[in-house]
Amino acid sequence: MIYLDSAATTLLKPPSVAKAVEKAIRTCASPGRGVHPPAMRAADCAYACREEATRLFGLDAPERVTFTMNATHGLNIAVRSLVQPGMRVVISGYEHNAVVRPLVNVGARLDVCVGERFNPDSFLSELKEKIPGAGAVVCTHVSNVFGFRLPVEEVGALCRENGVPLVIDAAQSAGHVPVDFSALGAEFVAVPGHKGLMGPQGTGLLLCRNSAQPLLYGGTGNMSDSTAMPEDLPERLEAGTQNVCGIAGLREGIRFVRETGVSRIAGREAELTQRLHRGLKLIPDLNVISVPEKHRTGVISVIPLSMSGEDLAAALGEAGVAVRAGLHCAPLAHKTAGTVSTGTVRYSVCAFNTPEEMEKAVRITEKILKNRYKT
């Protein structure tokens, strides 16, 4: 299987991740629920994961790293903490439903910033007009559909100038490209554990500048005599028993990313993506949605002209190439790019893919489309 669906979940992970999960399930209990060795091992494991994330994302204290189920969970907390009904919230035109749905649910007025397609300067010009008076800005770092990297550092600077809180959706950037919490100046950065950080599914992090409103209420293992949630992070946002086995794996994933170096990973993925892009562009009857190379990450979307995207993805799956077809839970991004009527077929790489796999995926895609065209 050539796995090219890492934008959904990285399947190819360092072996240390699975080993850590297996070890934790045998040896760890629950952090903050006792001081016996299994509970303390769990507490140490959770703290060590926070420390790894603190180093990777440039935070100043591990308590700013809170555990979530995924990036969506973190985004829901961020939205609930910052957004009031009727508030105008500026979002990019590339947002995932993980951003759009919580905002709509809370009753925000969405002010969508689009600019010219895949043009960061145009995006920033429009954003500059929209930010004054906004209640918050929520912006994805990298589009999950097109791999377009948005200028979040500049967005952060604009938000700071205008005193508007910023939430970054780092679902497609964390572990793939550098994410510097301090430099972004964001109030929250939502991170999945199971994508670029190579941890298990069901893990995620919310990086917090200040406190936040809990989404869940319940036991935290401290201040038990109070009916209110603790004021302090991270426990304030971590009601109930945490996914310690997942966190153990996530710690190893983050450690791998940190020790390998995000820039090195980004370079490797850029090389693979370039190869894949070059090959796909040469296939007749395939519309490759090209993002300028300097703004592109490891995601490529294509639209087959002679068959549906779903049929192409299914045929690729049967031929041993895992890709994803459809709207990728981001209809807004498709509206922005003009692909909402067809959706796209998305190829997404990770650093464990090989150049040979890129060539083979291109050949198989070409063969499927050629055969289809002939029939």
Next chain:
Amino acid sequence: MSVIILFRSLTYAQRGVRVLGGGGIPATLIKAPAETTTRGCAYAAVLSRRKLREAVELLDSVSLPHGLIFEPDGSGGYTEVRL
């Protein structure tokens, strides 16, 4: 003679123990004795009484908030220590 420094959360206590250890002050994480807390379960660091002032200065230097400080009163209870 030992003292215990209370922290507002398990995570703060974990960080506290690591900060102290990194500063050459051995400390152990414990669940705070019930009589030292007013709001239920809490966590604390146990360390030598001789190192207390240095420890508090170290925690303050990294802006790590801590709670009350106690020492055993010799009869199974605890007495608050004020610096």
